Amino acid sequence: MTVMSRNDLLLFLGFTVVVLAMPIWLHPFGAAYPDLLQRFMIYGIFAVGFNILFGLTGYLSFGHAAFFGVGSYAAVWSFKLLSLDAIPAMIFAIVISGLFALIIGYVSLRRSGIYFSILTLAFAQMSYNLAYSVLTPITNGETGLQLTLNDPRYLDRAMFEAAPGQPVPTLLGQSLGGFAGFYFCAGFLILAFFIAQRITSSPFGMMLKGIKSNQTRMNYTGFNTKPYTLAAFVISGMYAGLAGALLAVTDPLAGAERMQWTASGEVVLMTILGGAGTLVGPVIGAWLIKYFENIFSAINENILHRFFDFLPDGVDNVLVAISSKFVGEGWFLTLGLVFVLIVVFLPGGIMEGVRRIAHLFDRSRRSPTKPGKATPHPQPAE
Amino acid sequence: MFEVIFLQFLNGLDKGAAYALIALGLTLVFGTLGVVNFAHGALFMLGAFCAVMFRQLLTLETVTLDPEKLSPWGAPLEIREPLVQAWFGDFGAVLVNYSVPASIIITIPIMLLVGIALERGIIKHFYKRPHAEQILVTFGLAIVAQEVIKSFFGPNPIPQPMPTDLRGAADIGAFLGMQANVITYPIWRLIYFLFSFVIIGGVFAFLQFTTFGMVVRAGMADRETVGLLGINIDRRFTIMFGLAAVVAGLAGVMYTPLLPPNYHIGMDFLVLSFVVVVVGGMGSLPGAVAAGFLLGILQSFASMTQVKALIPGIDQIIIYLVAVVILLVLPRGLFGRRGVMEA
Structure with a gap:
């Protein structure tokens, strides 16, 4: 593994400090309450992931909300079937959304430009429509998927008696409400940022940028660009799944409206507003949109x-x-x-x-x- | 069995007609200006709200209190008098009844103005920019248009009554010499279908048989050469954008009795129309129309209970499924020309 350059290291450290100190420096702006901070983190991850695809390769996906929604559903199912612990849920959600992205990406990436956008949009709309209609046994339709008292939770039941009361997601027995939930999400955002930073400065990232500036030339030089774009697509789908799972951890209710194409449009807006192709930009875009959504709509x-x-x-x-x-x-x-x-x-x-x-x-x-x-x-x- | 299939075919026509009209406008804009216009659905919505606004203007009332008569709870009775009827008498009443078709008269100039203003104001600056940025700016414009309408007309759908004479169903089966009362079809849907036919025919005739249309077609084929011949092709393309806006607006006006318009009706149609355009082949006008009807009819067949029993959920995804298959099998869509938006 290559050593990080001094600038990268500074950027990463600065970002970490800014994120972890958010409850302090956002206080004067009236945004330092856990619910909003958690959403800052979650949509930050979503936008960072989207940027790996759009910012680096230039492929504009209009269906990323599908992966976000799939991540949420997978996490809630893990809470229901396996355990209330957040770790298996995150892993499960990332794997499922990665697989989902692999299938959709494999098909959609056969075309580029606007056709790619339409294909991803078509897949996302299909998922959304199916989640509302035929797949209701899995998605619970309009009501949304929720935790109930008599979920099986095989892993938990095998180890100890079920705790009384409404089930809530935990981390190794610790509750994830309030600021604990924020720091949990913040850890993931910092990790996500770190990985994105490493990808951008790696040879793989250079390849993706090459695809953005001139794919034909990349092909002429003898690179098969397809696996690279597909890898970027899957990674960015996994990021979306991670963000969706975190949203399910902080609020264990998954609804199909998360997969609608307006939600896909929102992450595009965040990335563009902050600056596509930059590392920090999408995060800032996500924070600004969520902040003003919260302030302005109140x-x-x-x-x-x-x-x-x-x-x-x-x-x-x-x-x-x-x-x-x-x-x-x-x-x-x-x-x-x-x-x-x-x-x-x-x-x-x-x-x-x-x-x-x-x-x-x-x-x-x-x-x-x-x-x-x-x-x-x-x-x-x- | 034949009757059932024929009925489903008819059912698909009105939705297909709406898709075809929107896709036609999208393709006009794309073929002439090379701009991917995500705000086209918003133009459909604006057209629908022209009809709403026209009806609201027509039904303005004067409210006077009648001191003589009292309502059951003792307050003076209100007398509501529609202004139009006060001024024009019976003609006013007819006008209110036919408000939806009549609003075409105001929709055409409004949409032409909106279209030209949009093109000259913003879209003009995006010819040379990448398609992604065109999508983004028009997407932003669509949000703005939607929200402006929402703040004036509220978030709820506003039903528009169809003219009383045109309610009810036509017995098409009997008309075609089949058994009576087997195949009946709402009159307004029939009118919508015929209307779309007239509009589509009009646009094609305009492009095919007028000098203006000839120049535009030449410009679509090779913009630079036409410009070199000393023709101001930009101005003609601007007018084509206006024309596309009018087509979308008229499609919206006539659709209001079928589906009460709300502020996001345009977005709902836009996503589908884009799929339609891509299926038909970017830049191909006949392709857009054919794909519009094809997808509308397919959707109607997929909503049959027998089909749904066979493949559950197919009615929800059929259009997207067809789009995915066609895009993967025929990279240029059904009628796409070589060299237009390939890759």
Whole structure:
């Protein structure tokens, strides 16, 4: 295994610190409660995984929510059949969603471009429709799959008596509610980030980037690109399955709506918003979307009235009437607008914005020392 | 047995007609501008809401209180008087009754404007960008359109009554010389099917028999050469985008009595229409129409109880299944041209 470069190591350490300290630094933003933090972690993993496929190889999958949903179902089934412990559930979910991704990827990757997007979309919609109709014995249809008191749980029953009360997922006997659940998910996010980082800087990752920039040329140089894209697809499907399983661990209820194509669209939005092809970007995108979803959808007209209180009465009402269209129920409108603006003006997402700003500072700091080289058009003398 | 099959065939026609109309517009946009338009379903939805809006305008009422008469609980009785009927008398009543077909008149200019504004405002900048970015920006636009409609008309479906004369069913069996009352078919669905036929025929005739259409076809085949001949092909393509928006809008208007429109009706149809377009072959207009009807009819057959008993759940997935098979067997779809969006 190659040694990590200093920059990679710094990035990884920085990321770890930021994630673990989230309950502290998110406190002033009003987001430091476990439920939301867990979702930050889960969707972060989902987006990191999606980015391994889309960001590195350029294949735009519109059906990733299927793997997310399959991961959830697999985890809940593991809770029901095997044990309430989270570890077997995670392993089971990753294996199942990996197999699922292998089958779908093998078929879909025979085509590329928009055909690939449509194929993945078709498979995801099929899974969604089946989960609602024929597969109800497995998925429990619209009600969603839940834990019940008289689930078999063979492993648990073999070892000890069932605890009384509503079954909840645990980790080696420890409950996973609240901040324990957050740190459990955070551990997985950090691990997921680490693996993604290693993949990106490995020869395998270089191969994937080569496929993105010119697949034909890769084929001409003698590489069979199919196994590489398939591997990326399966890995990213396993990431989605892991995220789905974590969602089932924190809230043991799996519903088919997780597999709908809007859910697939959401992870695409997260990745693009943050910056596809970068490591940190998708995570930031996921955090921002989940954060604003939470904040914006909680705002109602009363809060707006208080916010615009300092203005004269008429102006106040007009502003509230306008802005109330963008918050609460209408938060998707804001999301759509922001998204359009990002794609039009900043196709690289937030990370490209950061890079541009950094570049700007870099130049302005460097230009006084090396005036001739940095600026091709020297400023006129004053 | 023959009657059953024929009936299912008919049942598939109206849905197939809707798929065909949306897919036709999608293909027009793709063939001319080379843009993968995920906002096309939103245009269908906007058309449907043109009908809703038109009816709401027509049924505006003046509410006056009648001090003479009291309701059973003692409050003055409200007199509601529809404005249109007050102004136009009987003609107004007919207009309200036929509000859905009548709203075509306002839908055409609105959708043309929306389409051209969309193309000039945003999509114009995406010709040279990768397909993934086109998908993303139009997806964002679709979300915006959806949410704007939701904030004005609310999240619930708004039923649109069909004209009273056109309710009920037509006895097609008797018309074709078979036994009476065996094959009956709702009149409005029949109208929708015929309407789609007229629109599709109109679009094809427009492309085939007018100079404008000829130039557009030439531009689809080789844009650069047409531009070199001194023709402003961009402007014509913009108008084609407007035309595609009108087709989608009209498909939406006429579909409202069959399915009460809500804000995400477009998305529901969009996913299916994309499948239709891909099955028909990207960039092929006849392919889009043929695949639309084919998938609509297949879906209707798959919903038969006998078929469902044989293969449970087939009605839910048939369209996607057909799409997967066709894409893997015929890489260009049914009628795809060589060289258009291959790989």
